[in-house]
Amino acid sequence: MRASRLLSVLLLLQAHGRLTATQLADRLGVSTRTIYRDVESLHAAGIPLYGEAGHAGGYQLVEGWRTRLTGLTAEEADRLFLAGLPGPADELGDGAVVAALQLKLHASLPPPQRERAARLQQRFHLDTPGWYADGDASPHLAPTADAVWRQRRVEVRYRSWTGEVTRVLEPYGLVLKGGRWYVVAARPGRAEPATYRVNQILALTPLDEGFERPAEFDLPAWWRAHVHEFRARLHRDEATVRLSPAGRDRLREIANDVVVAAVDASAGPPDGDGWVTAVLPIESLTHAHGDLLRLGAEVEVLAPAALRDRLTTTATTLARLYTRP
Template identity: 80%
Template sequence: MRASRLLSVLLLLQAHGRLTAAELAQRLEVSVRTVYRDVEALHSAGIPLYGEAGHAGGYRLVDGWRTRLTGLTAEEAERLVFAGLPGPAAELGYDSVVAEVQRKLHAALPGPYADRAAQVRQRFHLDPAGWYSDGDASAHLPATADAVWGQRRIRVRYRGWRGEVVRVLEPYGLVLKGGRWYAVAARPDRPEPATYRVNQVLELTTLDERFDRPADFDLPGWWRAHVVDFRSRLHRDEATIRLSPRGRQRLGEIAGDLVVAAVDASAGPPDGSGWVEAVVPIESLTHAHGELLRLGAEVEVLSPAALRDRLAATAAGLAALYAAG
């Protein structure tokens, strides 16, 4: 443990040039006194490390000296894919390992490349969570990830759209989509994989049973096909609508690319007020009702009649509510 920490001290100083004892202690999550002892140990080992006093002081390595102890461990190599995703890495419980990977990668780069990498980190940042959510972390996410790595079956109590069920699953992989974690898993009695939102797992028990993951299973390829199939089944009906110029402009904010493309393809010439008539795909009456309400008076549904009636009833209810106030 201490040897790993001593190496981390070297890598941090190599990457940052100069750090105070307090800064090292904070990054390594140890006491300042522990940092002092580690620095003495490095001195005794002949590492050209020295301290500078004063307000802008701190520890630094002699100019030009670089450690070659930057090799990745097997675990660090496995977690390398998460190096640019600190949030999801923390949700999976990999944050400390990924931090060490980043330190080693930075330390292994020659000076100019390390500076360039630091500039990139300050100019480009990936935040996979949505605006109205801090993510989709679950207490059972790390255990699910462990089961994926260890190829162990799990028993879960799961809240699906039909209610709660108990399932034994063989998790093939995890996917982060729009800030939400999904487990792609098969069942012992049903080998075709399906998706399970990890945040809907209410209870999880890791079983002492291993499973054989199909050697030809390609998680990215399976997920791409799943998304295509999902989208093809998503819009099973259509609606004819009228859109104001402002409504058409706002449509891209509330609807997917498929709906926007449908309007562009089917819209007729604008009338005297700039409104256009178009045909759009809809998932269901309930979903379309909620989505189109967001456009307010900038959209009018012409058909189907059931959707028009729902929106009219909602509009009447709102009018009565505000008139009463």
């Protein structure tokens, strides 16, 4: 345990340059007295580490000295191999870099961990796209990633809900969600960033203009809030339906967790045939019409009347189509 902590002290100083004993103690969950003892041990081991007193003081390594990546536990090595997703890396143009990193990591491991890593890769495979799509192949993904990294503005021609638009964007970050790439970007002069799906970018021109990414912007936190807000406004209406046992099972396969939970919470007792009446959150009449058609005759809409009428018209048209001589 102590050896792992000593390595952590080295890696933290290597990554951050200078840290106080209090900062190191907070990050490692130990007392400052423990940090003092660890520093003495590192000194005794010949590590070129020194400290400075004062308000701007702290511990740091001699400039230019770096430790090799050693001391990985089996679990840590496992997580590194699992984190190297070849598909997304290829899409970003970093497939060769990830492959080289895994090769170097594999070569640096002792034989027992090397065998464990090889076994892990043969037993766990992470495939991010959904079943019915291969992900978002886009010729503009790599240039977008480059603009994110270099903090350069881009001009894009984008296919939005209202048609094609041209925008100048300041890309803050890229997110892979369900096999689809999204760029979180602001428009010059506007405070709040927005989300753009990368494969809807029809043309991209890098601009010779940099931008200042807000220091307080936290991509993971922003994305979590964005997803929460999206889900909150997704279902603005509701429908009352009757579901057969088969329809309820099928609903669990095609609907999201919010819809399934709402149906489970509102479902009344089954009738003699096992059908239940429940309240179904819906996004709009159009979306609900398409989604409920996937349940066929295993669902009956009781309300609203407009949705019931739409399904009645569709069912009548289908019956007429399939009963022609």
